[in-house]
């Protein structure tokens with residue numbers, strides 16, 4: 148394909164303009180920002196990101212799985228412009244506007260399962276998690292929470308207490324929320340429960356009952372189990388079939404609420420609106436954010452009507468469900484439902500097949516997994532020992548950036564491939580060819 152003018156590197160990034168921004172940023176922004184690599188964006192179009200020096204990149208990470216409709220989708224941009232021209236704010240916790248009612252209705256109807264839902268809108272994923280923690284305690288009058296090792300649920304004090312991704316996300320912030328228990332995720336490649344078995348036996352779920360509940364924690368003290376149907380920051384880990392169903396059954400046995408954090412996996416990314424639909428399991432609370440607004444800050448807590456029983460005024464937000472963000476979300480849902488989600492399913496197969504082909508070729512790849520446009524490639528020093536190779540991931544990401552491909556790591560030693568949902572086969576193939584060359588060079 149010759150008519151695509153990306154990737155195109157005109158000056159090795161960071162070029163002079165990007166360097167100036169990086170230096171200025173380094174002088175004034177908080178020390179806590181990670182800053183993966185020196186990408187200083189000027190604009191984007193579809194799956195292309197252009198930096199301020201004129202370099203053009205192919206985006207395989209969508210601003211951490213956010214730019215669901217790509218950059219500058221005309222329907223989303225027009226919706227934002229129209230809403231902004233009308234009014235920027237009135238406060239949806241206290242007053243009314245059509246966009247908020249329409250978005251809540253739409254999310255309630257699109258959420259999986261037969262039960263009626265109600266929706267609370269937030270500014271971020273973290274706030275959706277935080278709201279779910281409060282609601283779970285309120286609705287059950289219980290305090291304990293279960294989450295999974297490797298989980299990422301956000302950074303506020305409550306949400307980060309459920310997060311178990313990197314120790315530095317907890318260091319210095321304690322004491323965190325009490326009574327949070329982290330258990331093993333269904334991480335087939337690194338599972339200590341079913342490692343010697345030919346197939347997963349859901350040992351991680353049964354151990355909650357046989358170990359945690361038997362020895363440490365009365366299940367009737369547990370308000371909720373928080374789980375990502377596909378672990379995001381943990382390494383794009385896809386649990387074997389049955390995991391979510393077993394968790395649902397466990398929660399039902401003890402009156403525990405099941406909360407699905409689909410902040411990264413939701414809104415069409417896996418080829419269905421929510422990843423849990425692949426398993427046909429309905430949670431009590433469903434969290435979403437990231438891709439919902441195509442980049443505008445909006446998240447949602449979608450709750451079974453029977454659980455949404457907190458009293459008037461118990462929770463709220465000044466900005467949550469901002470009218471411009473609601474407009475962006477409604478337009479995003481249009482684009483997702485009218486093609487992007489189906490495209491994610493088709494292109495996801497291609498991406499996964501491409502990743503599997505890379506695994507055949509490169510011994511440094513230990514595992515490949517994924518659903519839709521959420522594909523993880525795990526790198527190891529040795530396939531036999533499965534020792535993670537995080538440095539290699541780092542080198543691949545840097546090299547890809549220098550050549551015009553935007554990548555992002557996840558977990559200890561995985562690459563997450565999460566392009567915008569509107570990507571086509573040509574760009575999947577071009578990105579995978581670039582990745583192939585980067586792996587070959589970085590692992591040499």
Ligand SMILES: Cc1ncc(COP(=O)(O)O)c(C=O)c1O
Pocket residue numbers: 211271272273274276299300301302375379380408409410411412436437
């Ligand atoms: C699964 C999951 N939950 C929660 C969050 C937190 O969302 P936010 O960064 O919008 O607060 C993230 C962000 O990466 C996430 O991936």
